Amino acid sequence: MTLTTRTRTIAATCAAVLALGGLAACGSSSSSSSSGTTKPSGKVTVTDAWARESATATGDGALYFTIENGTSTDDELTAVSVPTSVAAEAQMHETVSTDTTMSGGSTGTTAMKSGASAGSTTHATIGRVHNGADDGDTDTTMAGDAMMSMKEVSSVAVPAGQTVTFAPGGYHVMLMGLVSPLKTGQTFEVTLTFAKAGTVTATATVRAS
Amino acid sequence: MRRLAALSVSLLLVVGAAACGSSSGTAESSTATTAVAQKGYRPEPKRKVGAMSLPDYAAGQQGTPFTFKAQPDGLLLVYFGYLSCPDICPLTMGDTAAGLEALGDEASRVQVAFATIDIERDQGPEIVEYMTHFFSPEQIHALRAEDSYSLNGVTYEFGAQWSIEPHQPGEFYGVAHSGTTYAVDDKGNVVWAWPFGTTGDELAASIRTLLAQTYPTT
Ligand SMILES: [Cu+2]
Numbered sequence: 001m002t003l004t005t006r007t008r009t010i011a012a013t014c015a016a017v018l019a020l021g022g023l024a025a026c027g028s029s030s031s032s033s034s035s036g037t038t039k040p041s042g043k044v045t046v047t048d049a050w051a052r053e054s055a056t057a058t059g060d061g062a063l064y065f066t067i068e069n070g071t072s073t074d075d076e077l078t079a080v081s082v083p084t085s086v087a088a089e090a091q092m093h094e095t096v097s098t099d100t101t102m103s104g105g106s107t108g109t110t111a112m113k114s115g116a117s118a119g120s121t122t123h124a125t126i127g128r129v130h131n132g133a134d135d136g137d138t139d140t141t142m143a144g145d146a147m148m149s150m151k152e153v154s155s156v157a158v159p160a161g162q163t164v165t166f167a168p169g170g171y172h173v174m175l176m177g178l179v180s181p182l183k184t185g186q187t188f189e190v191t192l193t194f195a196k197a198g199t200v201t202a203t204a205t206v207r208a209s
Numbered sequence: 210m211r212r213l214a215a216l217s218v219s220l221l222l223v224v225g226a227a228a229c230g231s232s233s234g235t236a237e238s239s240t241a242t243t244a245v246a247q248k249g250y251r252p253e254p255k256r257k258v259g260a261m262s263l264p265d266y267a268a269g270q271q272g273t274p275f276t277f278k279a280q281p282d283g284l285l286l287v288y289f290g291y292l293s294c295p296d297i298c299p300l301t302m303g304d305t306a307a308g309l310e311a312l313g314d315e316a317s318r319v320q321v322a323f324a325t326i327d328i329e330r331d332q333g334p335e336i337v338e339y340m341t342h343f344f345s346p347e348q349i350h351a352l353r354a355e356d357s358y359s360l361n362g363v364t365y366e367f368g369a370q371w372s373i374e375p376h377q378p379g380e381f382y383g384v385a386h387s388g389t390t391y392a393v394d395d396k397g398n399v400v401w402a403w404p405f406g407t408t409g410d411e412l413a414a415s416i417r418t419l420l421a422q423t424y425p426t427t
Contacts, residue, residue, distance in 0.1 A: 052299055055292075055342035056335055062295035095296050097405075098385050144370040148297050148405055149385030168300040169406055175295075209303045 040161060041070030044197035049190050049204035052168075054181035061087065061175035061182050063190065063204055064166040069158045071197070077156045077164070079193040080173045082204075086188045088177030093150040095169055150174070158194070168209075182206045247415045249403035258287075258366050259397010263324055263352040263359070266333030267340070275322070275350050277363075278397045282424045283318040284416060285350075285393040289369045291327035291384050292339050297405060299343075301390065306343040307409025312416060319416060322350035326360065326371040326386050367391055367399060392416070394423050 049065035063082070069075050082090050156171060158164050166172055173190075175182075186206040193199050264272030279285035286305060290298040302323070309316040323340050325331040336351035354360035364371060369387040376382035388405025390412075401419055403412060420427075 052295070055299055055302075055339045057338070058335075059293050060295045062299075093296070097388075145368050145387035145389040145402060146404065147370045147372065147385045148388040149372075149383060150296060151383075168296055172296045209300070 040072065041068070043070050044068070044075055044158065044194055044200055045070060046190075046192055046200050046202040049202040051175065051182050051188075051204050051206050053184045053206050053208050054178065057181055059178065059181075061178050062168075063090070063173040063175055064168065064171075065173075065190070065192075065202060065204070066166070067158050067164045067192070069160055069162055069164075069197075072160050073196055074160050075158045075197055076195040077158055077192055078154070078195050081191045081193075082173075082175060082188060085179055087175035087179060089175075091174045091176060092153045092156060092171065093174045094153050094171050095148060095150045098147045098149050155195070184208060247401075247418060248407050248411050249401055249415065251401055252368060252399050256366055256368055256399040257397055258363070258393055258399055261363050261366060263354050263363060264333065266337050266351040266353065267349050268346060272333060272353075275352060276397070277322075277393055279393055279395045280318070280320065281395050282420075282427045283320065283395060284400070284419060284423070286319060286321045287324065287367065287391040287393060288322070288389075289324050289326050289364055289367070289371060289386055291325050291386065292331045292335055293327070294384065294386075297388050301388065301405065302340070302343040304407065304409045305390065305412060308412030308416065309344070309348065311409055311413035315417065315420065316348075318420060320348055320350060322352055324352035324354070324360075324363070326364070327373065327384055328354055328357065328360065329373075368402070392419055 045068045047066050047068070049063065051061050051063045054061060063080070067077065077092070080090050080092055150172075153171070156164060164171075184206050187203050190202050190204045191199050192202070258277040260276075262274035262276045265275035266272060277285065277287065288298075288301060288305070290301070292298075302321075305321060309319060309321070312319065321340070321344055323336055325336055331353060333351060333353045336353060337349070340349040340351050354363065369389060369391075371384070371386040374383040390403045390407065391399050392401040392403075394400050400423055401415065403415065407415075
């Protein structure tokens, strides 16, 4: 399961790299591939729900699971919730690579430099700004490493007969405002709401990874 | 060994190809070829970071400057992240811890530095707490810059990028950052950069290679 999403992330990076090299796309990037051989269950099921053990006393959590759409109808996950005794809010997030600066002098780098030099009146702070120790030439020849960030998503498609995995590096449910740190072995109920299948509940277990 | 070194020079395209190759995901596919390119790349031109330091809070320190150099004959792994990062930072730290575990005795030559890029929210002692969740106390450095200016100076030299969403004080904000883990030698040269998604086993294999390449006589 973990492999699935990692594979997808890697494949995405890969595609970006190869695109730069002017080569064709690499292999199948099958994000969340279907298990076409298994018999349709006729239901939307949620399995292997888990949340990562908290590393610190405060902070947010991440919840993952596998959704199998065993029906012949395309569906959509529209919301996920957890008890307020666990977290104040649950949001669906996707980890994405926001970077465009695989080679030097790209627009991404330029945008960053100008963004930072603008000094901004907000609390925006942008990295990859040289502190002026040597000349500016290196600024445009040095590549920065891909940036990752997460964005909130309002829904996730779960096509008929397909399996969609929320796993590290891909989709996660962010548990914001944890009431107490998540401890390995702890369990809590998760409610997933689908556009067609309605609500499906699962029990999430806290574990290290 | 020599062959691996040669391969690694051919940089990103090789990385891309390697990543593609492994996307079928099984061990068999990678053992089919004799030389497997390490995941990641060796930064060229050389990135030298050994003249820079950041305040360290590990081992009860109160912000003692930590210089970006490994212990003699060792490697320093450096990651720029933030503590409220729920997904990729703990995943990377977990994978890194698994990698050190897989290294066995050689892990004593490796230390891991986590430098926060979210100095507004993250405090030194919290970084220590976070890192000791994954590593033993003697393996870690918990770094927090005094200000974003000094942080910029460091991340620039590493080739790491980060960005904090504009926000009002007290307001929630998003963070973007390079998911890269850097390996620094005992002279302060960045000898390798692993992309986000490198597994513990890949990391361990890569560290063994790097130790042997960087310190051929030890
Ligand atoms: Cu998130």
